[in-house]
Amino acid sequence: MFVHPQFDPIAIHLGQFGVHWYGLMYLIGFLAFLGLGKWQINHRTWHGWTLPMLDDALFFGALGVILGGRLGYVLFYQSSYFMHHPAEILAVWQGGMSFHGGFLGVLVAMALFARKYQLKWLSIMDFVAPLVPIGLGAGRMGNFINGELWGRVTNAEFGMVFPKVDNLLRHPSQLYEFGLEGIVLFLILWIYSAKPRETGAISALFLIGYGSFRFLVEYTREPDGFLGLLSMGFSMGQWLSLPMIVLGVWMWIQAQNKKFS
Incomplete structure (x- = not known):
């Protein structure tokens, strides 16, 4: 049996201000994107990509x-809650982020890019897909440090x-997601993308890999209290992952x- 260490959610205290671990995890994800992206541009065949473009892609x-x-x-x-409290939609410091929403946001951002x-x-998404899992894993580690999800x-x-x-006793499901969505998915995509692939193949593998891993881990993750399990006994995370797999x-x-092509 293990006990969660109950880390201080603030990694660095600066007087009345503090740097939160979850914010640092986002930073790690962005830095991994840049570092791995630069390596791909310098060592792999990605036509049309330059280092300044990579910085722009990170911004988008x-x-x-x-x-x-x-x-x-x-x-x-929480659509019902925010319909009655619209001012809190912008209160991101109170928590509340969705991977699937972020994923759709990235799709739109990369379309503009x-x-x-x-x-x-699709060529852009093929380049980006192997750079994402490390950030996903860092985010799940942030969830674990905060003792949430x-x-x-x-x-x-x-x-x-x-x-x-x-x-x-509960499943440390954040660590399962860290391992599968972060480390394992990264290794699969990084190795697969080492050779030139048909346009869309790397993106497809990301969808299948993430969707499958997330669907499976949801069986060990406590459903959101305000939602519970939905039809067929699936969680919201599972219902949102199924379309990714298909x-x-x-x-x-x-x-x-x-x-x-």
Whole structure:
């Protein structure tokens, strides 16, 4: 049995202000995007990409993540609440971000980026996909440090007690997501993208990989109290991941048949 260490959510105290761990995790994700992206430009065959473009892509992507993540949380998870408290939509410091909303935000942001540079949108997404999982893993580590998004009750020996919740053994589902969505998905995409692939294939693999990992881990993650489980016993995270898997499989087939080339 393990007990959550109950870290201080503020990593660095600066008088009345503080730097939160979750904010540092976002920074790690953005720095990983830049570092890995520069390596790809210098060592792999990605036609049309330059280092200044990478900085621009990060700017577009960061806006997509933050705006889309917040709006996704508002629409997918607490639409009724925010309809009655619209002023709190902008209160991101109170928490509340959605991966699926952030993902949609990035899709829109990269479409604008592709239009600016006159590049194919799917080619942009193929370049970006391997750069994303490290940031996803960092975000899940931020969830773990904050002791939030804990798992369901379990009898497993590797269960963890989250004292601010209760004294029951629970799955450390944040760590499962860190491992699968962060480390494993990164390795799959990084290795697969080492060789030139058909347009859309890398993006399709990201959709299949993330959607499948998230769907599986949701079985160990405590559903949001204000939502619970939805139809067929699936959580909101699972229902939002299913379209990713289906779309990814379709895109994979299309890519192998060179429909996007």
